[in-house]
Amino acid sequence: MELRQLRYFLAVAEELHFGRAAERLRIVQPTVSQQVRRLERELGLDLFDRTTRSVTLTAAGSAFLPHARAVLGAEQAATEAMATLRAERATVLRLGTNVGLGTRLEQVLTTMAAHAPHVTVELHSADAATRLRLVREGELDAAFVRGARRSPDLELVPVWTDPLVAVLPANHPLAARESVALADLAAMPLRITPRENNPHLVELVTDACRTAGFEPVLGPPFTTDQDTLAAIGTGRPTWTVFYAAQAETLPPGRTTAVRPFTPPVPTVRTYLAVRPNAPTDRLAPLLDACRAEERG
Incomplete structure (x- = not known):
């Protein structure tokens, strides 16, 4: 199971349309259909009921949806945490x-x-x-x-x-x-x-x-x-x-x-002279260290 398959599944689940999901993902529709099929084969269950007129979630698809969102949410949180850490490491x-x-x-x-x-x-x-x-x-x-x-x-x-x-x-x-x-x-x-x-x-x-x-x-x-x-x-x-x-x-x-x-x-x-609107994330460690020094 790949993260991109979860993204494709989530897009289709929210759009209920393979074409609109492909446009949202900025890829071609056959790629979306192919990767969703691979995900279904790996899970051993159909996630969507497909007809010529509509696409709906199956019971398995509805059950899988919150888990897919949770995985992608965890990925996003991890990415943001690392971005914050990179920014902190660059603080001068x-x-x-x-x-x-x-x-x-x-x-x-x-x-x-x-x-x-x-x-x-x-x-x-x-x-x-x-x-x-x-x-x-x-x-x-x-x-x-x-x-x-x-x-x-x-x-x-x-x-x-x-x-x-x-x-x-x-x-x-x-x-x-x-x-x-x-x-x-x-x-x-x-x-x-x-x-x-x-x-x-x-x-x-x-x-x-x-x-x-x-x-x-x-x-x-x-x-x-x-x-x-x-x-x-x-x-x-x-x-x-x-x-x-x-x-x-x-x-x-x-x-x-x-x-x-x-x-x-x-x-x-x-x-310690500072500007009234100075960024606290940069000054907080310095102020904490000064307070610790005052306490001895």
Whole structure:
């Protein structure tokens, strides 16, 4: 029994006319008649009563009809399932990233690889303004951003909060403590990125210092992780801040020490910027992975 025989049988059963069935199937009538006869011989029963004026289903044909429909329906469902799978395998998620995500990004990608292996993630690094613009224009599907609580024409979905940690010379007396109070750093110059590079971080740290009772003394600016850590570890005493998840990726250093702050700890909220009408099938695995990372 072949699937095409079932299709021919179903067409004749619905049209009750071999000629119209052939037209519907876009083949010649003798082929339809021939294949239906072969099906009847295989089943050992006549499926149609044929006269010169009419074609009707026999009792066997009526009994066979729902089974033929079920088989062809199963074939259609299987074909559609495979088409969906092919489409899923071709899903590419274009994700904007920024410096400092550290272990957060690695864990999100690991979770997505385990639970949504059909999604291929393309990472695009750019400054915050560029990331938001690319999401708005549809060049990126989503982008991580910190601090900005609103952006025109975009939805900012909160995903996690990162505490800041202090990095200071390993030979400084404060490095002997398990945690560091911001007020104890008042006399030491702060290395931080220029305000135009990351205004939210600069304002957050400056406000936290003021709340702790002092105006931070600004030292040389934060440049790269490598250069800044080297300068802190070997030069005159200075300090800086890292996102905690970023600090976890730093290589073990003998000249610098990473210490958490004593409460109140400065924290930064990270958001996922998406278009309001973004396709959920592409973003759902990413959002699920971000929620799993927030839960720890």
